[in-house]
Amino acid sequence: MVKEWRRSRAVQRVRPGNGRSLKRFRWWQSLSRALFYLPLQNDDGRQVVYAIDVNHVQRFLSDDGKGKAHLYLDGRHHAESRLPAVFPVQGGTIEVAGTAFGLKRCHHVTAEGAERQLIPDRSSGEGRRAHLDRAHPVLSRWIALCSLILLVIPLLLLIPQLIEVAFKFPPVTQRFGTFTSPVHLPGWLNLTLALGAAAAGWERALRLRYHWLLDSMAKG
Secondary structure: OHHHHHHHHHHHOOEEOOOOEOOOOOHHHOOOEEEEEEEEEOOOOOEEEEEEEEEHHHHHHOOOOOOEEEEEEOOEEEEEEEOOEEEEEOOEEEEEEEOOOOEEEEEEEEOOOOEEEOEEOOOOHHHHHHHHHHHOHHHHHHHHHHHHHHHHHHHHHHHHHHHHHHOOOHHHHHHHOOOOOOOOOOHHHHHHHHHHHHHHHHHHHHOOOOOOOHHHHHHO
16 A cells, blocks of 8 residues: 555655657766666557666765656656656556666556566666676676675674664663673775675665665675
């Protein structure tokens, strides 16, 4: 019920486009832009191509920090919406949602509930990461595993420090006593772990992978 309500609210945010042409993806936009495609067939059998274009720089500079997603139809600006966005298309919707490092969702959802991720532009960061996965699957899995480790380690090191903070509250101290975290890291190591977590969050965003706990740690 809540999910349907949020989807309905997102659809209401959609505004018509102005018909401008979709700009070609440039190699220097790999970190600043996401571009995905969805080929579909109309009821009359004619194939159309939808495209989702998200400018991450504009996202971060926007007043709400969320930015917009733009929907193109056959190369023309068809609609736009604040993120998270839900665009009605032939036979369903396109759902787009962002994270601090990129996108966590860019999927076509049919009226029956089936989902599939849109196809990233070959020149985009997401497209290059998808190509690496197809061309070198073993290397791709190792990179994904390293990203996971770089997120899990800071989380495990943070837990005892959070417990120490919790035990400083008078009601907790009176009932359970005090707790001293065995983990006290030097500043340079904290910085290294933070940079590693950020790199891992960016790599996972290229694969549209997101976990509410792990990837929120990368943002932090």
